[in-house]
Amino acid sequence: MLLENMSYVEVEAYLVEKDIVIIPIGSCEQHSPYGILGTDFITAEAIAREVGKRMDIVVAPTINYGMSQHHMGFKGTVTLSPETMVMFVKDIINSFLEHGFKRIIFINGHGGNIEPIKTAFHQIKFEGKSGLLELISWFLLPEVQEIERDIFEDKNGYHATPSEVSITKFLRPDAFRNKPSEKKKINRSQVYFPLSRDEFRQAYPDGRMESAPWLAKEKYGKLIMEEAVRVIVSRLREILKTKIL
Numbered sequence: 102m103l104l105e106n107m108s109y110v111e112v113e114a115y116l117v118e119k120d121i122v123i124i125p126i127g128s129c130e131q132h133s134p135y136g137i138l139g140t141d142f143i144t145a146e147a148i149a150r151e152v153g154k155r156m157d158i159v160v161a162p163t164i165n166y167g168m169s170q171h172h173m174g175f176k177g178t179v180t181l182s183p184e185t186m187v188m189f190v191k192d193i194i195n196s197f198l199e200h201g202f203k204r205i206i207f208i209n210g211h212g213g214n215i216e217p218i219k220t221a222f223h224q225i226k227f228e229g230k231s232g233l234l235e236l237i238s239w240f241l242l243p244e245v246q247e248i249e250r251d252i253f254e255d256k257n258g259y260h261a262t263p264s265e266v267s268i269t270k271f272l273r274p275d276a277f278r279n280k281p282s283e284k285k286k287i288n289r290s291q292v293y294f295p296l297s298r299d300e301f302r303q304a305y306p307d308g309r310m311e312s313a314p315w316l317a318k319e320k321y322g323k324l325i326m327e328e329a330v331r332v333i334v335s336r337l338r339e340i341l342k343t344k345i346l
């Protein structure tokens with residue numbers, strides 16, 4: 102059930118039965134020469150929409166931009182500052198709360214978004230609002246990471262991972278017609294975080310972080326996405342049982 106395809110009358114009817122909404126969130130940022138700029142929101146959106154479909158839950162429009170300051174050394178990356186992002190996420194949550202949604206679930210595809218989203222959650226709670234705010238970063242789910250280890254062993258890395266590239270390959274095969282596929286070296290260097298855009302580019306010259314995106318395959322993407330959906334569905338079943346204070 103996509104919010105963007107519903108009328109306000111349908112949302113009113115939904116709210117009589119349910120109080121949960123899913124908000125997919127990602128980023129528009131470089132994913133090495135092997136991956137596409139939309140990777141993080143495309144993966145989060147597809148997982149969120151599939152979960153919404155299986156559970157009859159409203160899925161809000163995807164937030165396509167995130168906190169990607171460290172990737173600004175690469176063309177095409179667009180970033181929100183953390184302050185903007187906190188305010189932006191807060192305004193979206195507050196809008197849903199005002200309409201009577203009580204369980205607000207972010208399905209996230211980008212690590213850099215975690216801190217601003219959590220900060221927004223804390224601020225809303227400090228303002229005394231009632232409701233359950235949950236952030237699920239699909240790529241951090243232990244069950245998903247286990248499958249990734251089975252398939253890619255120690256080559257999944259942390260950014261432009263073969264896992265996320267596999268999902269986008271599965272979802273948007275046409276986008277990969279002219280992408281490279283040759284193997285490169287995986288550098289495992291000790292670095293400190295956070296990094297400036299220049300430090301990041303020095304540490305990770307082609308944008309990969311210890312990953313081997315050339316291993317990406319559509320069939321792996323299907324498998325990994327299916328596991329993420331399965332795990333999130335069972336988490337949301339628990340969340341639906343939780344009493345809202």
Ligand SMILES: [Zn+2]
Nearest residue numbers: 140141261265
């Ligand atoms: Zn990513």
